[in-house]
Amino acid sequence: MKKILHVAETIKGGVATVIRTISTPPEGEDQQYELVYLIPLDQKQELPGIDERQIRTFTRKKRDVLSLLRFAWQLIRVMFKEKPDVVHLHSTFSGVIGRCVCLVMRPWRSPKVIYCPHAFSFLMESSPAKQKVYSLIERLLQKVTDTIVCVSQYEMDKAADFGIDRHRMKLIYNGIPYRKDESKPEVDLDIHLLFVGRLDYQKGFDVLLKAFSQVERADLKLTIVGSAVNSDSVECPAIDSVVYLPWVSPSEVNDLYKKADVLIVPSRWEGFAMVPLEGMAMGLPVIASDCTSLPELVTHDVTGYVFGSGDHQALASLLVNISKHKLAELGAEGRRVVRERFSATLMIQQTYDVYCAQTH
Incomplete structure (x- = not known):
């Protein structure tokens, strides 16, 4: 042994x-x-x-x-x-x-x-x-x-x-362990965005806030899960249609994945992030920056969308044009990719x- x-x-x-x-x-x-x-x-x-x-x-x-x-x-x-x-x-x-x-x-x-x-x-x-x-x-x-x-x-x-x-x-x-296919509940016509991670510079939290503030779409709702743990943490301003949640249990994160339409990962650098993997395994498409390893996981217009790291204008442009139906298609392909490669x-x-x- x-x-x-x-x-x-x-x-x-x-x-x-x-x-x-x-x-x-x-x-x-x-x-x-x-x-x-x-x-x-x-x-x-x-x-x-x-x-x-x-x-x-x-x-x-x-x-x-x-x-x-x-x-x-x-x-x-x-x-x-x-x-x-x-x-x-x-x-x-x-x-x-x-x-x-x-x-x-x-x-x-x-x-x-x-x-x-x-x-x-x-x-x-x-x-x-x-x-x-x-x-x-x-x-x-x-x-x-x-x-x-x-x-x-x-x-x-x-x-x-x-x-x-x-x-x-x-x-x-x-x-990621195998996850059974689950149909998403038809909650409403709004598009629910989700961010899970530390609220700091590395994770690009400031990029997300700037981009979301520029997008004038009443149907976009953003849920932010996490807290600041580093000295370079970013302020959490009150913004319409943005809900802040503290760190929650893995089962509660899974529930949030089920309710969301797309996961946002605006990091400036990563090793190989687990959050996008978890989201994709649950059928979530990912909008990610092109930093470090993320393009190995997220393929533009196939399993999600990719924008330039740190470019809040590029992220805002993507958010202006996303549709619920297209996001569902990208999420299904992302789930398949995770099962085959990750x-x-x-x-x-x-x-x-x-x-x-x-x-x-």
């Missing part, structure tokens, strides 16, 4: 979704793997359905030096005790600290190291100086990494441009193929 240790310095949002998804081995292989997890104590609720006996924790109040040291120390202890065959590191901080720990531990423990940055830090909008520092760290640490899992072709290509070895990288798209089954199989290849 192979033991896999999943390690995350924080698992809020998409990282938790990915970990939950790949916590079920492919059919017929569940007896071949034992899974263990190291996550923050206050985020255990992000892994419902996973046996608590498999979860190891550390105390994290915020991302500060003390919390990161606790994380590193607990990872050392868990590696000594559990003797994992594979350490699967999720996100940048886990990747940096986790690989440093694995390097220090090599005289005593030498598991295979899998790293998924969930979007490299040097691909985010930042100063050239910061990008150089981030890319230097990643280039150095790749030497103690057996496989780097990229979640989009864009991420893989850009990482190669920054000096990451293509032979170490493996493309595995995020996937299924959880495919994501799980490809992930465990990596584990198998590294431990043979």
